[in-house]
Amino acid sequence: MMAFCQNCGASNPDTNQFCTSCGAPLKEQAAQPAQQPVYNQAPVYQQPVYQVPQPVAPVATGGLLAWSIITLLLCTIPGIVAIVQTANINKCYTVEEQQKKISSAKIWCIVGTVLGVLAVIGSIAANAMS
């Protein structure tokens, strides 16, 4: 038995599910009865569900917090910024925001650590020369 595709008119074996010529589904066409338009049906009113925005899944921030505290002891201002940002990492509502906070906290830790180490080396060098 042959079935004709209603989309392109190509003939296909009855057992085919899709037209070999254009890819349109065949079985649906055959099985589809003429749909009666339904009148007088009141649309179902669906109450929109208000979803409270949830913070994204928490990430491990222990290491970053420890580093922020050490940075704080080495160099104040970058350390303060780093520790405040680290504490807010798991309070973000999107993953992008969370990733940005993590990167930012890491950068402040690096800046503070480098400045702090340079200051220590500078002090030692200045002491040695005097």
Add this chain to the structure above:
Amino acid sequence: MQPSLPRWLRILIGTGLPIVIAAVCLYLYNGGTGLRCLFFSLTGLYCPGCGSGRAVAALLHGQLRRAISYNILLFVLGPPAVCVFLHEYLRLLFPRSGLRPVYLSQPIQYVCVALVFAFWVLRNIPTFAFLAPA
């Protein structure tokens, strides 16, 4: 899962950091002073880290009470911070060790931030002069 660092970087961090820490401890043990705080130089106010150098120097000489008097925050936040840092440091150096990242709860993080700010403010108030470096 974060990709592990390249091997040369792990070797650099693994050897470099202990050397730097040992060098600074040696310097402090030998009575090295002159670690100036930029914040103190600019504003005349103590930052949360002021006195930590002197505290470590006193600690290296076994004077615990004196060390605490220089910077008490170092002894409150310091030990847990060092433990967590050490755990993460080893996890960084040995990614296949099976060590899991450290999760700290939100309240703990807020307490840390609160302690830092409270210490920073209080040690600059004359009533709490015992929090300032001796």
